[in-house]
Amino acid sequence: MKRLHMSYEKKKGLYGYGFIALWxxxxxxxxxxxxxxxxxxxxxTVTPETGYLDIKPLMETLSDGTQKSNIFLNYKDAFMKDxxxxxxxxxxxxxxxxxxxxxxxxxxFVAIVINQKFRGRTFARAVFFLPVIVATGPVYAxxxxxxxxxxxxxxxQFSTMFEADMVDQLLEFIGIYGFGTKFTELLTEITSDxxxxxxxxxxxxxxxxxxxxxxxxxxxxxxxxxxATAWEFFWKITLPYxxxxxxxxxxxxxxxxFTDPTNQVMERLLSVQSEWKYGxxxxxxxxxxxxxxLALGIIFAIMNKLVWYxx
Numbered sequence: 001m002k003r004l005h006m007s008y009e010k011k012k013g014l015y016g017y018g019f020i021a022l023w024x025x026x027x028x029x030x031x032x033x034x035x036x037x038x039x040x041x042x043x044x045t046v047t048p049e050t051g052y053l054d055i056k057p058l059m060e061t062l063s064d065g066t067q068k069s070n071i072f073l074n075y076k077d078a079f080m081k082d083x084x085x086x087x088x089x090x091x092x093x094x095x096x097x098x099x100x101x102x103x104x105x106x107x108x109f110v111a112i113v114i115n116q117k118f119r120g121r122t123f124a125r126a127v128f129f130l131p132v133i134v135a136t137g138p139v140y141a142x143x144x145x146x147x148x149x150x151x152x153x154x155x156x157q158f159s160t161m162f163e164a165d166m167v168d169q170l171l172e173f174i175g176i177y178g179f180g181t182k183f184t185e186l187l188t189e190i191t192s193d194x195x196x197x198x199x200x201x202x203x204x205x206x207x208x209x210x211x212x213x214x215x216x217x218x219x220x221x222x223x224x225x226x227x228a229t230a231w232e233f234f235w236k237i238t239l240p241y242x243x244x245x246x247x248x249x250x251x252x253x254x255x256x257x258f259t260d261p262t263n264q265v266m267e268r269l270l271s272v273q274s275e276w277k278y279g280x281x282x283x284x285x286x287x288x289x290x291x292x293x294l295a296l297g298i299i300f301a302i303m304n305k306l307v308w309y310x311x
Contacts, residue, residue, distance in 0.1 A: 038282040043071040046278035053278070074283030085284060088264035089291070096257045096295075099200075103253050104246065107201040111208035112238075125209070129202045200256065204249040211245035212238070240308035247303045251296060258292050 006014075047054040060070040070076070078085050114124050215238065223233050260266065265288055273281040 039286060041279045042074055042282035042286050044279050046282075048276050048278070055279075058279075074280050075287060077280065078284045078287055082284075084268055085265070088268050089288070092258065092263055092265045093291075093295075096254060099257065100250065100253055103201055103204060104249055106198070107204035107249060108208050108242075108246070110201065111205050111212055112234075114205075115209055115212045128205050200253075203252060203256075207245050207249055207252075208242060211242040215241045243307045247300075247307050250299055250303060254295060254299065255292070258288070258295075 041055070043058065045056045045058055047056070058070055058073040059067045060073050061067050110128055114121060114128065219237050219241070220233075223237055228236070257263070258265075269281055269284050269288070272284060
């Protein structure tokens with residue numbers, strides 16, 4: 001009996017296919033199939049029964065009392081009859097538009113600072129990345145005051161440590177009252193949850209930091225020889241080199257904002273699902289997904305013209 005001889009490269013390739021096969025089976029069973037099922041549910045009325053789901057076609061009641069089939073009824077109701085969904089959707093888009101530039105600019109600023117050589121640089125980097133590890137589950141809920149403390153005074157006091165109304169306090173401190181109500185409301189919206197905003201920058205800071213460290217030494221030496229100032233170096237060397245990572249961070253921040261469990265749209269989806277309205281919640285989720293894709297498409301169309309690619 002002949003033994004099958006195989007080269008070392010082919011053996012390594014089979015090992016790789018083996019690992020990919022495990023991932024593919026898991027993705028197929030726990031992601032792709034449920035994803036397709038939810039898309040199917042969005043065009044039907046889905047009612048849980050004992051041991052199974054009762055799936056029926058959607059029927060729309062007309063003004064004359066008759067009924068007709070309408071597979072898009074769940075989507076229609078989400079936008080036409082559910083004021084909460086529309087309201088939360090507008091607020092989510094508004095919050096994303098306000099927070100996105102703040103998060104990206106702040107992340108870039110911090111990354112540039114901690115990329116410099118100074119004593120305690122490693123500790124400073126750990127401090128900014130620590131919230132990514134720590135601020136999860138009950139810890140984050142206590143910090144933001146969302147957890148029901150149940151009379152726990154220590155937890156309540158701990159959460160109040162992070163409350164900030166910086167704009168009003170600053171204006172009151174310098175003796176200015178009633179200055180530009182709309183303006184102060186806008187600034188208050190941005191700064192009132194400053195801790196939450198800063199704690200959402202950990203991943204973006206790491207991405208920017210790796211991009212800054214990827215700037216070639218030759219570019220820095222050439223700029224130094226030409227006598228470029230720090231300001232000129234930032235706009236003509238740093239910004240073009242890290243522009244692809246700016247796009248990456250924008251995409252990450254948008255997705256993170258839209259899928260945040262504290263997002264009111266997400267809370268609305270989960271509340272509808274908890275009411276056993278699986279078809280309706282699936283339609284809302286797919287509508288939300290389409291809006292996210294549209295927002296990302298617009299961002300790509302705009303930012304792709306500003307990104308500098310090193311060919």
